[in-house]
Amino acid sequence: MRATLRWAHADLRTHRGEALFIVLATAGIVASLLLAAALFGYATNPWQRVFTQSRGAHVWIHTGASTDAARLARLGGVESVSGPYRTASASVESQGARASVELRGVSGGPSTTGRPLLASGRWLDPATPDGVVLERGLARALWAEPGDTLTLPGTARTVTVLGTAESAEPGYSAGERPGLVWAPPSVVQRTEGRSGQVVGLRLADPDDTDYVVQRAVTTLGAGAVTQVSHWQQARAEAQGGNRLLGQVLGLFGLGALLAAALAVYGAIDTRIRGHLRDISVLKAIGFTPGQVVRSFLVQHLAYALLGASVATALIQILGSRVPGRLGDAVGVWQGLPGHTAALFGVPAAAVLFIGAMTGLAAWRAGRVPSVPVLRAAA
Template sequence: MRAMGRWMRADLRAHRGEALFLVLATAGIIVSLLLSGAFLAYGASPWQRVFTESNGAHVWIQTTADADAGALAGLDGVESASRPFSTASASVELDGTRARIQLRGAGPTPPEVARPLVTDGRWLKDDDSAGAAVGAAAGKGRASAGTSGEHRAGAKAADGVVLESSVARALWAEPGDVLHVSGPDGSVHNLRVTGVAETAEEHYSPGRTPGVGWVLPKALQRVAPESDQLEQIIGLRLDDPEDTDFAVQRAVTELGDDQIVTVSTWQQARHDAEGGGRLLGLLLGLFGLSALLAASLAVAGAISTRIRGHLRDIAILKAIGFTPGQLIRTFLLEHTALGLLGVACGALLTETLGPRMPGRLGEAMRLWQALPAHAWVPLAIPLGALLLITGTTALAAWRVGRVSPVPVARPATPAVRRMPGTVRRALGLRLPPALVLGWRGAFHSRARSCAAVARLAVPLLLITVVLGAWTTLDRLEHNPEKAGIPAALTVRGDGLDDDAVRRMLTDRPEVSAAYPGAEAKALVPGQTSTITLRGLGKDRDPYPLTIPEGRAPHRSHEAVAGQGLLDLLHVKVGDWVRVTVGGDPQVLHIVGRSIEPEDDGRVLSTTLDTLRDGGVAPHPGFYHLVLDEDADPAAVAAGLSSAADGRLDVREIPNPVHELSAVRGVLGGLVTVLALIGLAELSTTIAAGVRDRRRDLLALKAIGLTPRQIIAVIVAGTGFTALAAALVGTPVGVLVSGWLIDLQGRSSGIGAGIAQQPPLTALFVLVGAVVLGAVAVSLLPASRAVRQRLADTLGDSL
């Protein structure tokens, strides 16, 4: 053991740079993998906590008012169910901010299944009912100049409501505020917020998913007095959470497909809650694992090179009594210790500095550290990485045991080989001898040269993939139309004539186009899932959809579908689909695939004229505004709201790419980690080149080359190896980057066609930086090799 320790210390002193690069690269990889785990937990855990504590429903089924929704609680496979809630759609307003909401009639005791978790205020009480309809006295809306005292005073005559937290945040509402509610018949009522609650259902999304509010049955009856204005909704907990489709089919069989309005599942709610956090975790995990593979290859190459460089020493050690197992353990322990040091440094840095990082990085780490899984995941990830590095090291170190204790000397006069044609032609062109000899030295052994190029090409490939991801994020952020978001604002008007709204919008000089639209929830064949049926633009003025496949709809009954819808229905462009809206079938011809960032791509888009012909949307429900390039969306929205005296609800259309802004810094860190891996591989390549060409240096000196020319030969050989790796890794990285990004787009439902290739300028800069970096790194080892006393010894013959 003492001799093994002395050997390892001497070897580390002789290769300080390679050891440092491997430790830093391993630490960076562990940081990336741990951040990946934190983001995956950050995306799923808050929703999972709410679902568990609230005894959440696996399936929500909305039915017509006369359906026997309570009978669904007795279906096979249903563990328990909430009671059927009577519901009504309404529009609420607070201080000029509007939102669509689904009011549910609930009692003073929260339900056992899908129980809302009150986080602020309290739940409903019997005395929260005003006892009289006070909506007419509320007028058209609360005056913005009203004081807080007037607000609280009016609350005493209002019915109570508990708001779901996402819609409460959108309205900036808190307990004690009074909402002005427009019922289905257009009458206005007051509702006083008594509490804010969290649920495991889909969150409020303007224009897509309404918020949820719970009121007492008497209050619901005052808002929607007619029976045809009401519907029902019931939540079901299943014995098997994955059995949602079968449960919905049984519900359709029990009630009839004309009684089912919408269906939502716990998978949809979880995906909606996770947002960009899960995607960030997947991206970091993918890059971290890829970097770990590159580091393992670099370690294997370093060990193989050192074994070739220490063949004489290994033979001597075997001759004096060292067993093959002892030699294998020496190399294995040395590189395992380096990997352990890097893993420990990465884990400690992440655990100590991670919670102090700004933005979502720090928030994700703080949340992760508070979860039960944090007790074992930060140990499992570094342990798995260390095992992979150790396994790679063991395979490379196994070669040590096969070294003969009696070395076979190379012949003093090497076999005469015919000079390669490339070298002969280069000499004929009178190129500098350093370039010609450097080329020959870099590729004199096909197997070793290809292995060195491949190991160096892997981190360069991954760096190119990172550049592709960065370019895609940048393009989609600054050109949202490539992400399927050509419009910047969405406008909804309550109580205003459609023609008046359109004139008001088109009169704004910053608005280049205003497209009317409408949306409806539709049931797919089999009634197992709900999709969004959207009409945008008109036949003579189509909406500028982003169509990477097929074409845009321009005839009646034509539509384009998101990738999520195509996958859900197992159809392709050119097929006909049948969906149900409010019990009425709609048959549409899919003529193209659109980029759809909303609803997991489960969107069927057509023109507003087609929806009108089908009786789905007789009037526009909203307008999408396309602005001039230099227009400020926030300023335009404020101007429109002011011009309409607050009667227009103007909102910016969110770009989902903004959720991934936190990944930019991590991508930069990954590039640094991959660069360290590349430097470690370059150090190995340079050391192998100097050792393999030691006898060549004697010959070069003998024929009259100066030390500076010999240095140029070594540097040129390293530069050619780096150039070959860059020319292989960069093009392959461009292809892999586009494939991975489009694969992620397809799997997320957005659809393929969003990938952007890195600019050619960036690729040329990358190739140039790699070659220049290789030349710079090789200068010092080449100078040391030339300064050493060159002699044709027995060690050079082994």
């Protein structure tokens, strides 16, 4: 083993440029795979991105207008609360399209928990008392944009769209679920539809969702709760349309990993071919084929580990500071549940692939005959 390490050290001192190239190539491959994983999570799981950025509530509970929903903040396991907000059922119409909506009275800026993420336009403004903000899916269904005017069928009242926003709550579904409209409390009070309240609960442990819902219903009374929605339901509905995209991106990711492994194999194999004379001399002085294979394998695995470690550290520390959508994707990905597993799993898989390719090339090095020049002369 000492002879192997001494030869690896001597080879490193002699061929520093080749070693640096392998380390940089490995770092580039791992960094690219980590960025691809971040973009994969950003593109295929928009609901998780919105939920993370908005500190979404795990449970939304609708109650009657006279219920003291503020008591839910004192339940065990509740980390923070959004609301309660006054609500009213209504219908809105724009450009011939009509949709049932839930008007939610909001005063001031968005709350810390379960806050809507503004996608276009601006938030509610006291200077525009009839201004509203539409949930993004509802805005698409109504073909509405900031500046448009919505009418409330059956009345002479109109509201002005100030902006659109994304929410982690279950989205609008025609005929099944009303769309969400954030409006000033005065607009909600003047609406003649069915009124009520809604409160969002962010839990310390998301796995306790069913238990907290049961306690909330017991605390308020079964007759006071009109509707309950939770984060698993919203996530399942949001992810349903992105499974094919996730499979396609995952297939391309595996293809990229295989291509990277083949590229590294080609580089290492070329390097070994350039050392045939050295390998022959090593065998002539007593190195066994196993020692030759182990020498190249240990040496290139060390290079791969160094390159993977550098790439992982750079992505973790500086990835979110990259300007543009890529930096946003990395910043969101760092807050997703599977971030830690991907951060260690992707470099580990890359190093294993490189180790396998290195072992194949090193095996070929182990078959090199000792002092082939003499054999050719004979």
